[in-house]
Amino acid sequence: MHDTVEERSCWRPVTAGVALGLVMVLTFVVSGRGFGASGGLTRLAATLQHWIAPELTEHSAYFAPYFAQGGHPLHHYLVFMLAGILAGAVAGAALSGQLRFEVLRGPGIAPGRRLLLAALGGILVGFAARLARGCTSGQALVGGAELSVGSWAFMISIFAGGYAAAWFVRRQWL
Amino acid sequence: MAPLAKTGALSPEANLWAAVGLGFLFGFVLQRSGFTDSRKIARAFYFRDVDVPVVMWSAIVTGALGLWGLSLLGVLDVSRMYFLPTFLAPMVVGGLIFGVGMVVGGYCPGTGAAAAATGKLDALVFIVGFFVGTLLFGDVFPVWGDFYRSDYRGVWRLDQLLGIRLGAAVLLVTLTAVAGVWVLRRLQRQFWPHEARILCWEDRVLGVSALVLAGMLALFPNSAFIPEHPPDYYLVPKASLPGG
Numbered sequence: 284m285h286d287t288v289e290e291r292s293c294w295r296p297v298t299a300g301v302a303l304g305l306v307m308v309l310t311f312v313v314s315g316r317g318f319g320a321s322g323g324l325t326r327l328a329a330t331l332q333h334w335i336a337p338e339l340t341e342h343s344a345y346f347a348p349y350f351a352q353g354g355h356p357l358h359h360y361l362v363f364m365l366a367g368i369l370a371g372a373v374a375g376a377a378l379s380g381q382l383r384f385e386v387l388r389g390p391g392i393a394p395g396r397r398l399l400l401a402a403l404g405g406i407l408v409g410f411a412a413r414l415a416r417g418c419t420s421g422q423a424l425v426g427g428a429e430l431s432v433g434s435w436a437f438m439i440s441i442f443a444g445g446y447a448a449a450w451f452v453r454r455q456w457l
Numbered sequence: 458m459a460p461l462a463k464t465g466a467l468s469p470e471a472n473l474w475a476a477v478g479l480g481f482l483f484g485f486v487l488q489r490s491g492f493t494d495s496r497k498i499a500r501a502f503y504f505r506d507v508d509v510p511v512v513m514w515s516a517i518v519t520g521a522l523g524l525w526g527l528s529l530l531g532v533l534d535v536s537r538m539y540f541l542p543t544f545l546a547p548m549v550v551g552g553l554i555f556g557v558g559m560v561v562g563g564y565c566p567g568t569g570a571a572a573a574a575t576g577k578l579d580a581l582v583f584i585v586g587f588f589v590g591t592l593l594f595g596d597v598f599p600v601w602g603d604f605y606r607s608d609y610r611g612v613w614r615l616d617q618l619l620g621i622r623l624g625a626a627v628l629l630v631t632l633t634a635v636a637g638v639w640v641l642r643r644l645q646r647q648f649w650p651h652e653a654r655i656l657c658w659e660d661r662v663l664g665v666s667a668l669v670l671a672g673m674l675a676l677f678p679n680s681a682f683i684p685e686h687p688p689d690y691y692l693v694p695k696a697s698l699p700g701g
C-alpha cells in the first residue's frame with residue numbers, strides 16, 4: 284500500500300518521541316517556557332483579520348491585547364517559533380522526498396469530501412484550542428511534562444472526544 | 458544557568474531568534490515522526506496506527522524527566538519558568554471538541570501547519586478552517602468569555618492532586634506511559650494484526666532507562682525540585698533582572 288511505504292521512511296515512534304521530548308527540554312532550558320503551535324497561528328489569524336477589519340480586531344475583547352501599547356500580534360515568541368516549525372517540516376520532507384502537492388485521504392473518500400471534512404475539523408480545533416488555551420503541543424505535551432492537572436484533563440478529553448467521534452467518520456480513514 | 462532567557466544570558470531579541478531554531482527542530486521532528494500525514498494521525502483513533510499516542514507518551518516522559526531532572530541537578534531554576542495554569546472545565550470541554558475536530562480533520566494545529574508547508578492540501582484547508590474557528594472564538598468572545606475564565610485552579614500539578622511527592626508523580630507518569638504503550642500495541646495487534654509493529658530492543662532500552670531515571674527522581678523530596686529559596690547562581694545580579 285502507498286502509505287506503508289511512507290511509514291517505513293519515518294523514525295520509530297519511541298525514538299521520535301524521545302527526540303520531541305528533548306526539543307521540549309531544550310526549549311525549557313533556553314526560554315524558560317514550553318513550545319507551542321496554536322499560539323502563533325492564532326496571532327497570524329488576528330493579523331489576517333486586521334488587514335480586512337482593523338477596527339473590529341483592535342476592539343475585540345479577545346484580540347485587543349495583541350495590539351496594546353502599539354504592539355504587533357506577530358512580534359511574539361510563538362510566531363517566530365511557528366516560522367521555524369514550517370521551515371523544519373519543509374526540510375524534513377525535502378530530505379525524505381515527501382515534498383509534493385497532494386490531498387491525503389483514506390481509500391474510500393473522494394478528495395472534495397475530504398477537504399470539506401478537513402475544513403470542518405479545522406474550525407472545531409481552532410475554536411477548541413482557544414477555549415483550552417493551547418493545543419496538543421503547547422498544552423498537552425508541555426503541560427503533560429509539567430504535570431499540570433488541566434493539561435492532563437485536556438489530553439484525556441482529546442482522546443475521549445476522538446474515540447467517541449471516530450465511528451462516525453470511519454469511512455474517511457479506513 | 459538556565460533558563461537562559463530569564464537569567465539574562467539571552468536577550469529578549471535573541472530569545473525570539475532562538476525560537477526560530479527551536480521551532481525548526483520541532484517541525485523537523487514532527488515531520489520525521491510521520492505526523493504530517495492526516496491518515497497516520499486519524500488512524501490512532503481506530504488503533505490501526507498507534508504511533509501518535511506512542512510518540513506523545515515518549516515525549517511527555519522525556520520532557521518530564523528532563524525538566525524535573527535538570528531542576529534536581531540545579532541546572533534549571535523552575536521558579537523562573539512559566540508554568541501553564543489550570544482552568545479545569547474549559548480545558549475538559551475544549552479537549553472534547555478538539556478530539557472530535559482531530560478525527561474529523563485529521564490534524565492538530567502544529568501538525569496541520571507543518572503538513573500544509575510540505576504541500577498537503579488537506580492540511581492547508583484544515584488551517585484555513587482553524588483560522589475561521591479561532592476568529593469565531595475571538596470575535597464572539599463575550600458569549601463564552603465567562604466560561605473561558607471559569608474554574609481557575611492556578612498552577613496545579615498531579616502530585617498536588619494526588620497528595621504524593623513530585624518525584625513519585627513523575628514515576629507514576631512513566632509507569633503509565635510504559636503500560637500505555639504496551640496496551641496500545643496489544644490493541645493494535647488485536648484489531649489490525651497485519652499492521653502491527655513489533656517492539657524493538659531500542660524501545661525496551663529507552664523504556665527501562667526512563668523507569669530507572671524516574672525511580673531515582675522518586676527518592677527525592679519536593680524541596681529538591683522546587684527550592685523554597687531560589688539559588689543565587691544567576692549570571693547577572695538578581696537586582697538587575699526584569700521583575701527580579
